[in-house]
Amino acid sequence: RKEVEQDPGPFNVPEGATVxxxxxxxxxxxxxxxxxxxxxxxxxKLLMSVYSSGNEDGRFTAQxxxxxxxxxxxxxxxxxxxxxxxxxxxxxxxxxxxKLTFGTGTRLQVTL
Amino acid sequence: xxxxxxxxxxxxxxxxxxVKIECRSLDFQxxxxxxxxxxxxxxxxxxATSNEGSKATYEQGVEKDKFLINHASLTLSxxxxxxxxxxxxxxxICSAFPPSSGHYNEQFxxxxxxxxxx
Numbered sequence: 125r126k127e128v129e130q131d132p133g134p135f136n137v138p139e140g141a142t143v144x145x146x147x148x149x150x151x152x153x154x155x156x157x158x159x160x161x162x163x164x165x166x167x168x169k170l171l172m173s174v175y176s177s178g179n180e181d182g183r184f185t186a187q188x189x190x191x192x193x194x195x196x197x198x199x200x201x202x203x204x205x206x207x208x209x210x211x212x213x214x215x216x217x218x219x220x221x222x223k224l225t226f227g228t229g230t231r232l233q234v235t236l
Numbered sequence: 237x238x239x240x241x242x243x244x245x246x247x248x249x250x251x252x253x254x255v256k257i258e259c260r261s262l263d264f265q266x267x268x269x270x271x272x273x274x275x276x277x278x279x280x281x282x283x284a285t286s287n288e289g290s291k292a293t294y295e296q297g298v299e300k301d302k303f304l305i306n307h308a309s310l311t312l313s314x315x316x317x318x319x320x321x322x323x324x325x326x327x328x329i330c331s332a333f334p335p336s337s338g339h340y341n342e343q344f345x346x347x348x349x350x351x352x353x354x
Contacts, residue, residue, distance in 0.1 A: 128279075158342075167329050167345040168280065211279070224270070224331075224343060228279040 125150055128227035130212050136233045141202050145230045147195040147212030154214040154225075157188055159197045162209045162229060171197075171210070202234045238264050240332050242346035249320055250354055257315045257349045259286075259330030265310035266332035270343065271303075274327040286313040286330075320353045327351075 130147045137143050149157075157174035172179065174186040174195055185198040195212055212227040239262040249255050259269055267288045272280040284305055285293040292305035304316040313332075317324055327350050331343040 132277075165327070165348075165350070167348045169345070170342045173342075223282065223285070225282070226272075226279040228277075 126227075127151060127225045128212055128214055130227035130230045132228055132230060134231040134233050136235060137202055139202055139204060139234055139236055141234075142198065142200045143202055143232060144199075145197045145210055145212075145232075147197075147227055149193050149195070149212075149214045149225075151214070151216060151225075152193065153216055154193075155217050156215040157186075157195050158213040158215070158224075159184075159186055159195075160211040160213050160226075162211055164209075168211055168213075168226075199232075202232075204234050204236070207232055207234045238262075238332075238334055238344045240330065240344045240346040242330055242349050244349060245347060246350040246352075248352045248354065251321050252319055254316055254318045255320055255351060257317070257328055257330075257351075259313045259315070259332070259346050261311045261332045261344075264332075264334040266313075266334070267310060269307060269313040269330055269332045271305065271313070271315050272329045272331065274329065274348075280329065283315075286315075288313075317351065320351070322353045325351055325353045 128149050159171040160168040161171045162168040172181050174188045178187045183200045187196045209229040209231045211229045241260045243258045269286040271283045274280045283298045286305045286307040288307045294300045307313040329348040330346045333343045
């Protein structure tokens, strides 16, 4: 079983739609959680951290369920510029440094 | 935010040659940097953790004699792919986080180096 699992997609949605991505992680020792965005042939960039209470940043809402080891990302009012691959990332503290584990990513394509 | 640079951004080399990739933290000091590799349509895989002034820590399955890591200063880590072969062709990305920010904050990624071995 992969440490971080995501549906690879692609999710093809029209502009203005709401889309949700899910992610599950296997290591219950995971301590912090993130969604990164990666554009084609570019490095990942942090979209948002995910907190236990859930958090929102503009059109983006992230949720964490530690009991189910499940993370979600909701994008409202999708824009063409949201087209990218969204990476679910978990962090395990090794004691000396944080160690990120990446999911394979979910590809989103927003169309006119 | 913090800036991490990589050089070169892309490189094409012949099979059997060695390639050095540099990762620099431009506006902060990093005692720890990370090296990842990403094959097409796959996730980033951590290769090794680079520690300033000490040996790198390699992930399982990563050959330390093939992927040489040197973290000689607080702002520079290098990854050398020795005797590169076509199967080493990949996107290599480094990352670092400002140590003062703690273990759980954002890691900043370099722009990546695309290696093609002919």
